[in-house]
Amino acid sequence: MSDLNALETETLAAIAAANDEAALENVRLAALGKKGSISALLATLGKMSPDERKTEGAKINVLKDTVSDALTARRTILKEAALEARLASETVDVTLPVREAPVETGRIHPISQVMDELTAIFADMGFSIAEGPDVEEDDINFTKLNFPEGHPAREMHDTFFFNPKEDGTRKLLRTHTSPVQVRTMLNGKPPIRVICPGRTYRCDSDQTHTPMFHQVEGLVIDKSANLGHLKWILEEFCKAFFEVPNVKMRFRPSFFPFTEPSMEVDIQCKRSGGEIRFGEGEDWLEILGCGMVHPNVLRNCGIDPDEYQGFAWGMGIDRIAMLKYGMPDLRPFFEGDLRWLSHYGFRPLDLPSLAGGLSA
């Protein structure tokens, strides 16, 4: 009896002393292995009388169970400790900076972003996007648009020309996107609803002008479009584009060769500290020119001005981008300065939509 007690004490002590799973396995083998001490005791049972076997057997089995449980318990502890140790050894400094993902560094230029915004708004109003060449014919850029011969805009002082050809004609860099209207009317039939965004050029370079800039024009030709519709479109556009619930606009009579009546449009705003807010304030800011398409222009494009009518408007894309997003100067738009582009540019997946809002 005392043998069993001694064995139990000794084995449990060995289990407790085992510091890793290998040592514990050795203890298990010494006790419960084929040649283990408890296995040896169990082997003695066969030689005992049935009664003796009954009492001794029970005792030995109790001992075996006690040792097994102790082994399991100890193994669990050792396993936990080993895992803890491994985890501790695997710890890293998570404050180390990671490399930026490409979507973090990539940028969309404000002009492209604004063009996408314009597309979202006008597509919803049923407009298509019309485009035309930058290298344009004098006839389409000026004559068909009712610019009289000798108009100052037709001088080398204002317009970039290419060298005259043998037949005397000379091409030019379009000075506005209006020639796209002409091409649209010449190549299509009313009803017409297009916007024409694009690159335009004038011999002008100072603080607020660059020889290259961007414009967007709109054109509607049908049998009933009038100034009331034009007013509505411009009001809706300004609200949608500047993302304000309402805007106050002022229409002033003005003059352009290609529209009659012609108007300039001011938008009410509040200026403070270099920031402009629309839909409030006391200041007026000129934002675009517009009017009913001049009957001469319609006629020049093969449309009968007594049967069809329509209106057009135009504004600077760079300018409305500056007004909305607060760039103070125009020149940096075209300088490719990474610092400017990263700051004023848009994230790759900032996709303007009417459903989700134009800007993030």
Next chain:
Amino acid sequence: MKFTLSWLKDHLETEASLNEIVETLTRIGLEVEHVVDPADTLKNFVVGHVLDAQRHPDADRLRVCMVDIGAGAPVQVVCGAPNARTGLKTVFASPGTYIPAKKFTIAKGVIRGVESLGMLCSAAELELSEDHDGIIELAETATAGQRYVDFAGLGDPVIEINLTPNRADATGVHGIARDLAAAGLGRLKDHPIKPVAGAFACPVSVKLDFAAGDEHLAPAFALRLVRGVKNGPSPAWLQKRLTSIGLRPINALVDITNYLTFDRGRPLHVFDAKKVAGALVVRRAKSGEEIVALDGKTYKLDPSIITIADDKGVESIAGIMGGEASGCDEHTTDVLIESALWDPLTIARAGRALGIVSDARYRFERGVDPAFCVPGAELATHLVQEICGGEASELLVAGSPNVPARTIDFPWTEVQRLAGLDLDSSHMAGILEKLGFDVLRQATNANRVFVKVPSWRADVEGKSDLVEEIVRIAGLDAIISTPLRRESADIPAPILTLLQKRTRLARRALAAQGLVEAVTWSFISKERAELFGGGAKELALANPIAADLSDMRPSLLPGLLAAAQRNADRGIADLALFEVGQIFKGDKPEDQKMAASAVRRGTARATGAGRHWSGAARPVDVFDAKTDVMALLATLGVATGGLQVVAGGPSFLHPGRSGTLQFGPKGVIGWFGEFHPRVLEALDVNGPLCGFEITLDAIPAPKAKPTKVKPKLDLSDLMPLERDFAFIVEASVQAGDILKAALAADRALITDANVFDVYQGTGIPEGKKSVAISVTLQPREKTLTDAEIEAVMQKIVAEVTKKTGATLRG
């Protein structure tokens, strides 16, 4: 166009306030740019009476003045003006007054130890003139403490309007008054002009000397001599009119012409008759002729410029500026008054060519009222006789003022049709009549009228012009904003073209690769254009704004490379830029293409740039460019099955480190690679650089499909297996060919092949390389037996060997 409120009231009987007038002007299309009300800016300046002026104890040039300012005790002012003396009445500003010219508010001060409680002012400090030689000297009648503006009668606000080029009629105050009267702001005052009966025939004859077909250059020329005039300073009212709008009074005769230029939009010229030799001839200038004009400058003339000449030569540049030699001065006793008509276009061109901006040119290039040519001469004569006396000759008129008689057949409904504005026809007729149009009822049709256009409105040509006249006066605010519904109530169909979609998507794809979008000039220098295949004659500007912006760009790459270099010069060595924009292959519309390009510099790779604890980025190379371009094509959904990558590219790329992307030899869509060192040197650009350019127009359109259904997904339950091969090939053999051969070995079983190692060096014979590939086999119906796998592997080795001369590495 500038005028003052009181000047306007010479022509407009009105009770309207300045504010109402200003707002109405802008509302009817005469946009007010500035309103300066001296009564407001100078309201705090008062008359000061210098009771005593003593030398400053510590400064010879300063005076210590005791100044009576009307109220309280005299104040002490230290003044540096030489004319600050006892008894002088001048203009005083107390501390807290804003001094316009100095842009500061004066404060109490101590000047060299003496307290100064205000300032005595010069005319320049008040922005009244250039005179800053001393403080203003006022007449004895001035009362100390009185507001200076009241004493000087300066309370006449100056209005400046920004005139659109069509409104020649509003270059005179009278025309502006007519518009305001039509807008309901008062009554236009009529000033009938009676002809002056001449006492004798005009002794100077006029010849309009033009070749046939040129008569329109000078349709009419009216001339009259007034002899025995006394010229000198013009009367105060006239001087004040001119100075109030910034003109310098010269002498009475000249001032009268300037006055009528602004009062009636009728420029005139006066010659000193004694300085004119013989008859006046109106003709084109001869090449090389010169004139010293009234501005003192010498101008070289040519036959495109019209002149008025006498026996001595050119005396005046028609419609632009007179000559100094025959100008009027205080000795003039006999004056020739000219009132002429000129061809607007000729005046505009001559003015631009000569670089002369004058009030006469401003009006003649817009087109003055032809019917006022003769009345203008008569009005000038009246003023000359009134101010300078003298005896007038008969008026000589060469040519004739061709007053066009234009009548427009106008349906009243046109206003509703174009403007959406529903107005009563009597209202509309009233507007037109007040503007000087004659409205004649049509007997047969109550809804139509004949509208006769007045002589001063050459800009009104048709129905839409009349709509504008009615609408601008009735007020654009009256137009009610009306929704423009879409043509159809259906869900809108897509509107973007394939190229428009690709252009938009290309930008997002490249930005998502970590590239930053730049927008660079469409024109570059000729040298740069030539390096990139451009520089053709038809794409060179005749008048570039700068030498380095002279030719249309054949590629986006030179602009991007230059931008990259500018950033590098600022210390940003690692950067990745892209642009999606137009390039020019010729001057026809179809020669303009939409390109997408990118440039990476330094170590700016898509996976990160520069040094990093996780490992430094290596410099960019051809494969970074290839990664970008393949990402772009994948985003655009381009089917790359038929896409070939051919070694080499255009001359601006490194011949051994560039590739051409094409769908067959005639279907080149672009290039990628590192740049040719010679090109970089020519561009003055350096650093590890790579880039690509794709012409979006050149990418084939996707095949039209009847449905949007994607191909059926064919999944196998069987495990795919991978086998590796290492081949030894000639160094010149392309990996692409090895992969192509491997894939071709069994198109049913082999689903993928990739290169996982390329090696040259120890163990590999000179001039050869080892290319290791892994091939994926996908069993379809049953697991492959070892024998079957072995057979496929043999086929792969055989195919690669056959196509590339490879041997399996032992």
